[in-house]
Amino acid sequence: MRVAIVQPEFPFSGRPPLVPPILEYLGALTLQADPDAEVLLLDANQRAIDLEALRVDLVAVSVWTVTAPWSYRFADACRARGLRVVLGGVHPTALPGEAACHADAVVVGEAESCWGEVLRDARAGRLAPRYHGVPLPLDRIPVPMDGRLAGNYRFRGVFTMRGCPYRCTFCNVHRLFGNEARLRPIPEVVREVETRCGRVWFNGDDNIWGSDVDRTIALYEELARGSRKSWYGLGDLRSLQGPKAERLLRAARRSGLCSVWVGWESDSGETLRAYGAWGKQGQDRLAALQRLRDHGLDVVLLMVLGGRTDAYASFQQALELSDRLGLAAHPALVTPFPGTELYEAYRPHLLPGTTWDQFTGTRALFEHPDPAMTPARREAAYHQLCEELYRPGRVARRILGLPLSGFPTVHLLSLMKQVPIGRAHRTARRAWLAEQGAGRSDPAGA
Numbered sequence: 001m002r003v004a005i006v007q008p009e010f011p012f013s014g015r016p017p018l019v020p021p022i023l024e025y026l027g028a029l030t031l032q033a034d035p036d037a038e039v040l041l042l043d044a045n046q047r048a049i050d051l052e053a054l055r056v057d058l059v060a061v062s063v064w065t066v067t068a069p070w071s072y073r074f075a076d077a078c079r080a081r082g083l084r085v086v087l088g089g090v091h092p093t094a095l096p097g098e099a100a101c102h103a104d105a106v107v108v109g110e111a112e113s114c115w116g117e118v119l120r121d122a123r124a125g126r127l128a129p130r131y132h133g134v135p136l137p138l139d140r141i142p143v144p145m146d147g148r149l150a151g152n153y154r155f156r157g158v159f160t161m162r163g164c165p166y167r168c169t170f171c172n173v174h175r176l177f178g179n180e181a182r183l184r185p186i187p188e189v190v191r192e193v194e195t196r197c198g199r200v201w202f203n204g205d206d207n208i209w210g211s212d213v214d215r216t217i218a219l220y221e222e223l224a225r226g227s228r229k230s231w232y233g234l235g236d237l238r239s240l241q242g243p244k245a246e247r248l249l250r251a252a253r254r255s256g257l258c259s260v261w262v263g264w265e266s267d268s269g270e271t272l273r274a275y276g277a278w279g280k281q282g283q284d285r286l287a288a289l290q291r292l293r294d295h296g297l298d299v300v301l302l303m304v305l306g307g308r309t310d311a312y313a314s315f316q317q318a319l320e321l322s323d324r325l326g327l328a329a330h331p332a333l334v335t336p337f338p339g340t341e342l343y344e345a346y347r348p349h350l351l352p353g354t355t356w357d358q359f360t361g362t363r364a365l366f367e368h369p370d371p372a373m374t375p376a377r378r379e380a381a382y383h384q385l386c387e388e389l390y391r392p393g394r395v396a397r398r399i400l401g402l403p404l405s406g407f408p409t410v411h412l413l414s415l416m417k418q419v420p421i422g423r424a425h426r427t428a429r430r431a432w433l434a435e436q437g438a439g440r441s442d443p444a445g446a
């Protein structure tokens with residue numbers, strides 16, 4: 001059987017430098033279930049997919065909210081040509097009924113427990129409309145497929161666990177994968193990093209510090225015994241305030257950690273509480289940031305702005321914070337993704353005419369209780385903030401301010417990150433300005 005696995009096109013931000021993890025992983029699950037299958041991996045961000053030339057028995061598409069419109073158009077076009085389509089991933093899991101309008105089958109949840117059955121049913125010509133994946137332990141999951149994807153990629157991602165103990169209302173990871181961490185065996189993770197990644201890799205965990213500090217330290221020590229490739233990932237601040245934090249950070253540095261993306265989210269206590277994102281900050285998050293710096297690490301603050309509890313001043317405050325701390329910030333306008341608690345809370349306030357491809361983090365998608373916070377004003381403030389954050393002078397100051405102990409790798413990686421982020425923000429801003437110039441009517445009538 002020939003199976004095409006598709007990474008849909010993102011509506012913005014060009015070609016992400018990361019090999020789409022789902023392609024190589026679902027490819028491996030396919031071969032595990034059916035070693036005779038022929039697997040075709042297609043990333044629509046690298047090359048347009050030629051439907052005429054697509055001769056397969058099954059098309060599998062991994063759908064996020066922002067890629068749902070592209071995926072649905074693509075699935076409709078495939079089905080019009082007689083190809084059978086399965087949709088899966090975070091968006092179909094949240095809204096299976098919507099996805100079912102564009103697919104022969106929808107997979108809700110994780111693939112491991114049901115993908116073999118989907119393939120068997122497809123081969124027998126009797127796909128069921130819906131399959132439910134249940135969470136399984138993560139030992140002995142297959143090593144992702146290799147060598148089938150040509151493209152302009154720089155990094156691969158490796159995951160060491162699934163699940164998140166926090167319950168931030170804007171995130172659906174705890175609903176998708178559960179609150180309990182499921183850990184992969186350390187030797188399997190280390191082998192994957194050693195054999196599949198180049199000199200720099202991305203740790204795709206939602207919190208690189210993990211749920212069990214001793215296990216995380218053991219993982220880092222094993223990585224340090226290998227070829228010590230440089231890596232980066234997302235981490236909370238609370239884990240850096242416990243008694244084992246110093247050991248954790250020393251082991252992390254020895255293993256090659258260069259840069260941590262921190263879910264700072266907001267300066268406002270009220271907003272942090274409204275998002276249920278207070279607990280992951282710990283008692284003294286500024287001290288935790290300082291600890292990261294003391295260990296020679298680069299830090300990027302992830303922020304969500306423009307929510308219904310935020311004031312206009314929060315945009316300016318975000319800039320001041322980044323300047324004061326000398327840290328890069330990556331802001332997004334808060335986005336109520338389906339499947340999250342925030343979606344349920346904000347749904348009555350969503351602007352009419354909002355479409356999934358606007359769920360990029362650069363759009364104001366809902367009404368704000370303050371009439372002065374019109375969608376146009378929030379978007380303008382967001383773009384202005386990004387423009388300021390990534391002015392060349394600020395980027396240079398941040399790089400020069402990095403701890404010397406990380407020189408030169410940490411500095412170089414920081415530059416490699418900040419320059420493209422700045423470029424992506426400028427591209428988004430130009431597109432937004434062009435749209436404003438073309439007279440996009442403000443959906444809130446501002």
Ligand code: B12
Pocket residue numbers: 007010011012013014016018019020021022025026060061062063064065066086087088089090091107109110111112115157159170171172173204205206332337338359360361362
């Ligand atoms: C890696 C990653 C990225 C990479 C993308 C790399 C790539 N090309 O795919 C980068 C860093 C570029 C990125 C960017 C963004 N991301 Co991101 N990202 C992730 C992350 C951390 C891991 C996803 C992943 O690859 N997992 C590994 C693969 C193997 O597993 P999986 O996708 O979870 O799939 C499992 C199941 O879902 C299912 N499955 C998935 N697809 C399919 C398909 C079929 C057919 C089947 C059967 C099953 C199935 O089976 C799999 C195995 O069990 C997730 C968080 C998370 N923990 O999931 C967020 C996440 C997917 N990202 C998210 C978002 C919002 C974004 C951004 C929009 C953020 C922003 N504002 O900038 C951008 C958009 C990208 C762009 N270019 O425009 C959201 C999506 C929410 C939503 N409802 O759509 C998530 C869930 C984060 C969150 N906390 O909310 N991201």
